[in-house]
Amino acid sequence: MTNAARQTALTAVDTLRETLSQAAQTIFDFGETAWREYRSAAWYVDFLREQGFTVEEGSAGMPTAFCAEWRNGDGPMVGMYAEYDGIPGNCQAADTVERPRDGLSRAAGGHTDPHSGLGVGSLGGALALKAAMQAHDIKGGIRFTGEPAEKVRGSKPIHAAKGYYDGLAAILSFHPYYMDPMCNTVRWETHCGAAYSAIYRFTCDRPQDWGRSADTPIPQSHSDVRAPGANDALNLMYLSSKALRDSALPHDGGWSISEAILTAGQATADNLPAELAEIQYMTRVPTIAQAERIIAMLDRNAQAAADMTGCRWERHWVCKSRPGLANHALAEAVWGALQTVGAPHWGEAARAKARDIQKNLGLEEMESPFLPRIEQLIDPQEAERQLRETLMPNQRHSTSDDYTDMTWHAPTARLYIGRPALRAPEGCAYPNWVLNALGGMPETIDPMIDTAARVLALSGLAVLTDPDLRARMWHEFHDRTGGIGGPDWIAPLCDYDPPIGFRWPEYVTTPRGFDWWIPS
Numbered sequence: 001m002t003n004a005a006r007q008t009a010l011t012a013v014d015t016l017r018e019t020l021s022q023a024a025q026t027i028f029d030f031g032e033t034a035w036r037e038y039r040s041a042a043w044y045v046d047f048l049r050e051q052g053f054t055v056e057e058g059s060a061g062m063p064t065a066f067c068a069e070w071r072n073g074d075g076p077m078v079g080m081y082a083e084y085d086g087i088p089g090n091c092q093a094a095d096t097v098e099r100p101r102d103g104l105s106r107a108a109g110g111h112t113d114p115h116s117g118l119g120v121g122s123l124g125g126a127l128a129l130k131a132a133m134q135a136h137d138i139k140g141g142i143r144f145t146g147e148p149a150e151k152v153r154g155s156k157p158i159h160a161a162k163g164y165y166d167g168l169a170a171i172l173s174f175h176p177y178y179m180d181p182m183c184n185t186v187r188w189e190t191h192c193g194a195a196y197s198a199i200y201r202f203t204c205d206r207p208q209d210w211g212r213s214a215d216t217p218i219p220q221s222h223s224d225v226r227a228p229g230a231n232d233a234l235n236l237m238y239l240s241s242k243a244l245r246d247s248a249l250p251h252d253g254g255w256s257i258s259e260a261i262l263t264a265g266q267a268t269a270d271n272l273p274a275e276l277a278e279i280q281y282m283t284r285v286p287t288i289a290q291a292e293r294i295i296a297m298l299d300r301n302a303q304a305a306a307d308m309t310g311c312r313w314e315r316h317w318v319c320k321s322r323p324g325l326a327n328h329a330l331a332e333a334v335w336g337a338l339q340t341v342g343a344p345h346w347g348e349a350a351r352a353k354a355r356d357i358q359k360n361l362g363l364e365e366m367e368s369p370f371l372p373r374i375e376q377l378i379d380p381q382e383a384e385r386q387l388r389e390t391l392m393p394n395q396r397h398s399t400s401d402d403y404t405d406m407t408w409h410a411p412t413a414r415l416y417i418g419r420p421a422l423r424a425p426e427g428c429a430y431p432n433w434v435l436n437a438l439g440g441m442p443e444t445i446d447p448m449i450d451t452a453a454r455v456l457a458l459s460g461l462a463v464l465t466d467p468d469l470r471a472r473m474w475h476e477f478h479d480r481t482g483g484i485g486g487p488d489w490i491a492p493l494c495d496y497d498p499p500i501g502f503r504w505p506e507y508v509t510t511p512r513g514f515d516w517w518i519p520s
Contacts, residue, residue, distance in 0.1 A: 005136045005465070006340075009457040012131035013124055013450060020124045020213060020449055021442045024046070028094060028116040028440040029101060031086050033109040034149035035499070036506035037064040040084035044119070044146050051127060055143065060162040062498045065155050067164055072133045075140030076169035078460045079410065080126045083120030083150045085119045086111040089506040090432070091516075095487075096356040097431045097488035103299030105520035106345035109505065112432075113176055114439030115150065116421070121449040121511035122174050125456025134463055140464045143168060151321035152282065153195045153402040154499070156172050161492035165409035169470055170330055170463045173403040173412055174441075174452050176419040177374060181386040184343045186331045186386035188412040189325025192404050193254070193397030196291040197282040198318060199262065199502060202300045202311040204273045210310030229273025231265045236283030237279055242300060246296040254391065254398050255285040257294060261504040273310065275497055278502065280318060284400035287323065290494070316502070319406035320493035323397040325480060327411040329472040330463075336414040337458035342420050343375050344447035353443050354422055363425055374418030408481070408490055411473035413459065417452045420444040 006134035030039045041064040045055050053068040069077075091100040092293060100106050111117075126144045135142065147155045159165065177183040210227035238259065245257060259281050265274035283294045299315065306313040346354075354369035391398055391445075406412050420438040424430055438444045462469060481489040510515050 002136065005132045005138065005461055006458055008135045009128045009132040009461060010454055011452045012128040013457065016124055017446070017450060017454070020120050020453065021446050024116050024120040024445060024449055025094065025440065025442060027119060028111050028114065030084075031101060032084070032507065033088050033505050034085045034152045034154060035064065035504045037084050037148050040064070041146055041148065041512050042083055044084070048144065048321075051088065051130070057360060059131055059145070059164060060155070060158045060495060060498070062148060062155055062158060064146070064148040065159070065499060068144045070130055071141035071453070072137070072410060073437060076137075076464055077141045077143050077167060078129065078166060078463050079143045079145070079168040079171035079406070080122045080460070081147050081284060082122050083115040084116055085118045085149055085151050086518040087151055090436055092436040094434045095437055096353055098361050098431065103520070104516055106252050107506070107520065108516035108520070110436055111439055112436055113178060114419075114436070114445070116132045117131050118176055119448050121417070121452030122456060125172070125174070125301040125460065126130065128453055128457035129460040131352060133464070135490025138461070138464055139425040140169075142460070150402060152197055152280070152343050153321045153400070155451055156402040156405040157319050157321045157492065157494040158407060158498055160405040161494035165406050166447055168410040170473060171406045171410050171412040172456050173335065173406065173414045174456060175401070175403075175414065175416055176448060177416050177421070179399070180373070181383040182416040183373050184338065184418050185383045185416055186335045186380045187326070187416075188328065190384060190387055190391070190396065191414065192401045193284060193286040193323045193404065193405065194288045194291045194404075195282065195284050195319060195321045195400040196295055197280065198295065198298070199280045199316045199499065200298065201314045201316060202237070202277045202302075202306060202309070203314070204233070204275050204309070204311045206227040207273045207310055215278065215409060220254065221247065223426075226271060227273045227277070230277035230311055231274040231306040232278035232311070233309040234261065234264060235278050235313045235335040236308060237301055239299045240305065241281070244297060244301065250293055254395065255283070255290065255464060257281060257283045276291045280319075286395050286397040287348050291320075305488060315497035315498060316369040318499045318503055319402065319480050320407050320496075321402045322408060322493060324414070325407035325412070327407070327473055327476055328412065329469065329476050330411045330413040331380055333462045333469055334415050334455065334459045337455045337462065338377065338415065338509040339427060340458060341451060341454040342375050344371050345375055346420060346447055349443040350420065350447065353441055354420070354438075357437070361430070363428065366423060367380070369422050371421045371423055374421055378398070387441070391396045405492070407483065411477050414464055415455060417448050417455065419448045
């Protein structure tokens with residue numbers, strides 16, 4: 001890679017700064033959630049087409065996914081991607097006080113990580129890489145995918161199974177800082193683990209079969225015996241699964257299991273049993289074997305709950321994602337780019353916003369209100385050492401994110417850039433809205449976006465222009481897996497259709513206007 005190409009890429013980020021800032025604010029304000037990111041996906045599709053990319057909408061059967069490509073002749077392809085889903089119940093304005101976005105309630109969706117900045121930082125990297133390729137006639141291409149529903153590990157296992165990561169020379173995966181020590185660094189050996197998510201649906205469509213002979217209809221008396229129904233099944237499932245977690249889950253290694261009720265009963269109360277109830281489980285574990293063990297326990301609990309309540313049950317997959325595969329050769333190249341760019345820096349305009357938040361919370365305003373670590377680099381191997389201090393020696397994966405599915409199709413680097421986070425006074429913890437608000441204000445989030453775009457662009461240039469690097473990356477990939485299809489390669493686990501037809505929380509438009517599905 002020539003110094004001239006690098007400088008062109010960095011200058012392109014400078015040129016794009018205002019465009020990227022406005023884009024991040026737009027996606028932040030959309031605040032759309034898993035599988036329902038219609039406006040966010042449409043914005044990316046339109047913008048990428050304007051930038052000369054060929055875009056497939058609705059890739060792999062997911063309405064809010066896309067796959068965009070741009071080529072400058074034959075040559076290696078670099079993969080990058082955007083995420084743009086938020087989380088229900090996190091509707092926070094880009095403001096220094098706690099308040100929802102205009103016209104909405106706190107129940108609406110909002111960005112927490114924030115994926116609004118993640119996607120736009122990656123977009124800036126792709127556009128800066130494209131500018132350098134054009135200016136210096138660097139052959140190859142960029143594949144930029146739109147990845148919905150990351151919060152439920154949604155799109156990447158499906159894209160992987162459908163071949164959207166095949167044929168890439170490398171994949172660059174950026175995420176904002178979210179846990180120590182993963183800040184302004186690159187993951188080394190311990191990558192994220194497996195994740196299984198499923199919806200258990202209980203349906204009480206033959207209540208006459210419960211508690212009486214099959215040929216006797218249920219009388220119409222409000223006081224007569226009736227089947228417990230789907231709500232009771234859901235409650236039994238919820239409580240029994242919580243009670244059995246200690247037995248079902250491993251006692252060593254990091255794991256978690258969480259649940260969310262999607263649909264329960266009906267809106268009109270009567271003495272009839274509730275017909276439908278759905279509960280979603282997400283399990284995050286180091287290994288696929290542990291995930292399978294948990295699902296077997298949940299299946300047994302679902303059967304027992306259905307038997308007791310006059311229901312039938314179904315399991316519908318939301319995701320089955322693989323644990324991550326490290327690639328030191330690519331990680332070293334990305335770390336080199338990060339060292340060249342340096343950590344993000346927050347100036348006085350950002351510090352003023354941070355102090356305003358502290359003042360509005362009744363706290364003493366700090367001269368330096370941000371955490372020092374967000375402006376510091378940490379060597380990947382030192383970050384690895386610190387991470388492993390809290391892990392069992394035999395645990396090879398920790399925490400969860402579905403970028404891991406990409407790692408089995410091309411050498412992948414996972415990099416983390418500091419995001420705005422405040423220092424807390426002794427004995428004080430900031431409320432969640434503070435971190436969410438900092439992710440939406442341009443003064444506080446733009447330094448992260450700018451830095452991520454620069455690092456991604458320089459990393460992409462390294463891959464495209466250094467055949468020795470590509471050879472080392474793929475040699476390591478082959479050593480770890482035996483190659484795609486090799487003895488240690490894990491094939492895609494996705495054997496299900498995109499779970500888009502469930503009652504995922506979303507925005508709706510009615511004669512009352514535009515609102516969240518829980519009206520404000």
